[in-house]
Amino acid sequence: MPALDDVTRGRILFGGDYNPEQWPEETWAEDMRLMKDAGVNSVTVGVFSWARIEPRPGVRDFGWLDRLADLAHAHGIGVVLATPTAAPPPWMGARHPETLPRDESGQTVWWGSRQQFCPSSPTYRAYAAAITEDLAARYAGHPALTMWHINNEYCTHCWCDETARHFRRWLAARYGTVEALNEAWGTAFWSQRYDTWDEVIPPRRAQYLRNPAHLLDFRRFTSDALLECYTAERDIVARHTPHVPVTTNFMPLWSGQDAWAWAAREDVVSVDVYPDPKDPLGGQYNALVGDMTRSQAGGGPWMVMEQAAGTVNWRDVNHPKPEGLNRLLSLQAVAHGADGVCYFQWRQSRQGAEKFHSGMVPHAGEHGRTFREVKRIGAELAVLGPRVAGTRVAAEVAVLHDWHTWWATQQEGRLSREVEYPELLRAWHRALWEEGLTAAFAHPEHDLGGYRMVVVPQLYLLSDAAVDNLVAYVAGGGTLVSGFLTGVADEDDRIRPGGMDERLRALFGIGVLHEWWPLDRGETVACDGFAGTLWSEELEVADAEVVSAYRGGELAGLPAVLRRGRAWYVSTLPEPAGLRGLLGRAAAGAGVRPVLEGLPAGVEAVRRGGLLFVLNHGRAPVGVAVPGAYRDVLSGAAVAGSLALERYGVAVLREEAP
Known part of the structure; x- marks a missing residue:
């Protein structure tokens, strides 16, 4: 390959x-x-x-x-x-209007820009x-x-009739029968039961809130439909130029x-x-x-x-x-x-x-x-x-991320529109980045055995296989730090009994999850050692250490952060310094150390291919302590003990023999 x-x-x-x-x-x-x-x-x-x-x-x-x-x-x-x-050229839409996408209200998206095609259109x-x-065929042999x-x-994205037919085929392949679809989508709610496949349509504009499982599967289908377009073209070029x-x-x-x-x-x-x-x-x-x-x-x-x-x-x-x-x-x-x-x-x-x-x-x-x-x-x-070129970057920390849980969190009837999945990813990755810890990303069903620490900013929707994977990771000696609203729903967006998967509650030492308490924009809640933002949860401890407790509001005295062995649960989003401190503490316990200790704010250090990259993201010059003797392969300058970086400066250091 x-x-x-x-x-x-x-x-x-x-x-x-x-x-x-x-x-x-x-x-x-x-x-x-x-x-x-x-x-x-x-x-x-x-x-x-x-x-x-x-x-x-x-x-x-x-x-x-x-x-x-x-x-x-x-x-x-x-x-x-x-x-x-x-x-596509204008002639395609003019001659073949069925190739043009339609929006959720059935309106045609016309040519005059780009991406004006229905992924399901055979034409x-x-x-x-x-x-x-x-x-x-023409350029296969071009040097x-x-x-x-x-x-x-x-x-x-498209919601047209051709898309509807394609969506039904996709659903039939996924579920087999309409009865299985009804079970997965919970169509007993609001009299949404389907009797035949022909009744199923894309989640078009509706009178009120749409079925979240219907929306979730349509997101899955749309990704797959586009992937079919990609693989069709990929297979053609690969047949001509397998090399x-x-x-x-x-x-x-x-x-x-x-x-x-x-x-x-x-x-x-x-x-x-x-x-x-x-x-x-x-x-x-x-x-x-x-x-x-x-x-x-x-x-x-x-x-x-x-x-x-x-x-x-x-x-x-x-x-x-x-x-x-x-x-x-x-x-x-x-x-x-x-x-x-x-x-x-x-x-x-x-x-x-x-x-x-x-x-x-x-x-x-x-x-x-x-x-x-x-x-x-x-x-x-x-x-x-x-x-x-060709070298790898070592990472001992993994951030878990899954598009399906992101799609599920975007449902219309949710607890807080202030909680945005990508912002949680950024917040947790930022804490690692500022702590000087090189991170990778992984799917929750991936093999996690190569990481000393795994963090979960949020995984609202988790498959049984993913839950078992997390439990096995901790049992194997890994350190897991999870954010709030994780393990709440299964693959069909069905809420798990108790509001969190029982295997995860046992892993984190949570007895009962009584209520979710989302916070308003700009609102904070005092916790031991930091202020919490966006979210809080009313938890009852079973057999876990309370690392931090809420110190104000309705949840005063209840746990904000729990730890049971190597498994941590964080029921709020700590402000940046607080989250950095928590993850730094967990990483140290897992044996993960920063690439360089004591980096100034805004300075990043990454190792790749035997070289040490030191990058100043600040708008002012800065000095960086660099233990050992190096040579900057870009400037040729010798570096020993300390390094001066201009604003937006970069040094790429090769260690010199003593």
Whole structure:
């Protein structure tokens, strides 16, 4: 099976989306000169080129793409060739309106943007397969081809009649009978019982709250329907080029895809990541995305398919990256295991909806600050590639994450709309990150035996297999720290007796879970050692140590944090310093130590490939204590005892023999 190593060969891929069809061909030669100047070795081509390749049904125009691929190869630049199926041409919607998606109210989503396709449409799938077949046949032997990129940021949802038929087939395969579906969905509630499959529709706009199990299965189905589209195209290109790896780019913390299932179908796991330059925790978000994507890649190298060289165009206010931040985030991705650092896009567009989205070559051209920094990054990645490409990042802590529990927590009738699953992931990962503990992510049914400590920000929905896995992990000597509202529901979103799975209550030493007490926005509850936010729970202890108790409100004197042996339960969300302290204490007890002790605030340390990456996410210079003698492989400077980092500064240290 091909892999990213087959493409990188001891280097880090550097480049980005290249859209030459937006520019006159005389610009292409200039692009090649600038790419060589910047150290670009990879470009992604054809992502949104369907209308150019197939200007009308059945017609093919490959001439321009032939010339571009030849030109890239002549300059030593590899081509990641995309199937253009994320943006069907206007002729498809005009001639085949059944390919257009419909929203929850039955309204047609028209062409004029992108992603305007119904994943269940046989007509769309047939056209997508045909263009993919012809692309693969034509370029299978081209020497510039290094990787296939299928579609782009799969995110389409549809509620049309064709989707309804597909959904019924999916449900029949899952449940077998309508009676089993009724049992799983609890349709005795509100007279929702189905008598035949034909009565089942997607969860369209309804009079009041919709069945949460119905919504959950539709999220599962939609992820699977999109995955069918991906695998159909993947299988075509793999048949023509079994030696060429295949990817599609994830969006980070995107709820629409079960990325654990998707990653298993990819040769290369890639992601698009856009931290807000104004976010003081943008570096932590970038680290989280890197840790999650690396974990989806099985702990091996992964790829940043898209990031921004400067500003984006889709926030309310779009700030540019200050000098140094682009370099910092790029090298941080490498520290977290990336073997590819790429951008959207190469040359900033002059027209269209993304003309204010930055490019590696901005409107200011090659003399602008953005391109100058891009050149520096390219040169430094060329130095790092032979040292780190193909190496892994060791992590002794795992954060458990599951898309199915995320989907279940988004139901319309829930206890608190202030509790957002991705924000809990960020909060717990932040505590580990600030404590200097390198983390991985894992599915709750994965083998957890390689981790000293496992943390659960929240897993509201857990299968029996997952619950047994957690119990076995602790029995095997692992340390488990769980957040609130975990183990509440089974796979069908059916509340477990007692409000929490009895195996977990026994694991944590909880006797009775009397009530959930969500907190209002901005409200806190005093606990021993910290303030709790978002949530609290009325718990009765069976046989556990009370690590922290509530000291105010209705729950005064009741346990906030419990520990039974190596199993911890945290019934609120401690404010950041409190959560960091708790996880640091649990980690120390599990034998997990920070990469570097005593790091200043905003400084991160990660080890990869025998190198120590030290990254300053702060806006001011800082000094860092570094025991031992090192040499910075980027600057060549000797480092002994202490390290001075400029704002957004990065040092990559190789230990020197004493």
